[in-house]
Amino acid sequence: MADLKALADAIISGDRDAARELTQQAADENVDPEKILNEGLTAGMDVVGKKFKANEFYVPEVLIAARAMHAGMEILEPLLAEAGAEPKGIVVLGTVKGDLHDIGKNLVNMMLSGGGFKVVDVGIDVSEEKFVESAKNENADIVALSALLTTTMPQMKNVIDALKEAGIEAQTIIGGAPVTQDYADEIGADGYAPDAASAVDKAAELLA
Ligand code: B1M
Numbered sequence: 298m299a300d301l302k303a304l305a306d307a308i309i310s311g312d313r314d315a316a317r318e319l320t321q322q323a324a325d326e327n328v329d330p331e332k333i334l335n336e337g338l339t340a341g342m343d344v345v346g347k348k349f350k351a352n353e354f355y356v357p358e359v360l361i362a363a364r365a366m367h368a369g370m371e372i373l374e375p376l377l378a379e380a381g382a383e384p385k386g387i388v389v390l391g392t393v394k395g396d397l398h399d400i401g402k403n404l405v406n407m408m409l410s411g412g413g414f415k416v417v418d419v420g421i422d423v424s425e426e427k428f429v430e431s432a433k434n435e436n437a438d439i440v441a442l443s444a445l446l447t448t449t450m451p452q453m454k455n456v457i458d459a460l461k462e463a464g465i466e467a468q469t470i471i472g473g474a475p476v477t478q479d480y481a482d483e484i485g486a487d488g489y490a491p492d493a494a495s496a497v498d499k500a501a502e503l504l505a
Contacts, residue, residue, distance in 0.1 A: 299323035301337040304369070308341025309348075311361030313368045320369035330376040334413065338369045342411030346494030356404065359493070363407035370410075384415035386438040386504045389431045389467070391423035393452040398445035401473060404493035405441065412497035414439075425452070425459035432460060437467040439500055442486075444473040454484035461485075468503045472496060 299322055307315035316338075323333045345362040348354035354362075388409055392402050399421045409416050417435045419427060432440050440460060442453045453471050460467065468487040471480075472495075481489035488503055490496035 299326045299328045299333075301328075301333065301340070304333070304337030305341035305344065308338055308362050308365050308369070309344050311358065311365050313361075313365045316365040317368040317372065320372045324372055324376060330373055330380050331382050333369075334373055334377065334382075338366050338373070339411060339413055342366055342408065345411075346408055346497060350492060350494045356400070359404055359407065363404075363411065366407070366411050385413040386500060387415045387417065387435055388439045388441050388500060389417045389419060389428065389435055389437040390441040390443070391419035391428060391431075392421040392443045392445075393449050393456060394422055394424045395452060396444050396446050396449040397421050398443070398473075401445065401493065402443040405443065405472065405490075405496045408493040408497050409441075409500060412501070414497075414500060425456045428456045429459050429463045429465060432465050432467050433463070437465075438504055439470055440465075440467045441470045441472075441496065441500075444471070444476060447475050450475060450480065453486065457485055470496060470499050470503070 304319040307319055349359050390406055392399055406416050406418050419431050428440055442456055444450050444453055457469050470488040470490055471486045472490045478489045488499040490499045
């Protein structure tokens, strides 16, 4: 019988083969794909996020868990699409212009995807025009900006201003090592998250 607790545990321990097998087993038994996602894959990633925040897990453990999550998602995605399951929200995510750092951004992507959001990753060195265009095209609920350099932080304000100018109502979340809540307040971002797991909480809070 499908064991979603074991599936969550497979994600937490980063066991890709077990994650794939247990997802397939649950799908074969016609368990609702949303239930498999929420009680298996996302439940596991939620624990991973909490452990990461508490410094019990580090970047490698998160990457391995995300890899296991992807293995399950490969099976689940077509089933979710068939069932017409809605994501929790659409997030356009990128590292701002002039900045090539993407390891943190990729973790944010993995956590948000694991948390049930549709993430459109627009990459690194992304101009304000590109953020505006993607937010429009994707009908984004959230535009999420990462910056790792003190010299590229001001670009976050340019993106936020450009979104406002274009009349885009998406909420904005910013993060990255030099970014702070004070800075978010200063430039008019809707939210700040200090780490990838907190970005999921913040996104959920903003869309609640
Ligand atoms: Co660069 N680099 N780097 N670098 N680099 C730093 C950031 C630096 C602190 C190193 C140092 O001097 N001690 C320094 C910045 C100084 C500053 O501005 N304050 C620096 C510099 C100066 C530079 C160059 C200018 C160096 C040069 O060429 N002279 C250059 C700039 C290139 C450019 O971007 N234009 C440069 C280049 C590079 C590499 C390309 C070599 C490489 C990046 C590879 C890649 O990303 N694919 C690199 C790396 C690896 C680093 C360090 C060593 C590690 C960054 C990292 O990935 N950390 C870094 C020093 C350090 O941090 N120890 C450094 C791990 C990652 C998981 O953490 O990205 O902080 P982080 O993400 C966290 C949170 O910040 C948060 O969640 C993540 C996980 O919880 N977070 C968000 C991130 N984005 C978020 C978005 C959110 C929410 C949370 O919401 C949307």
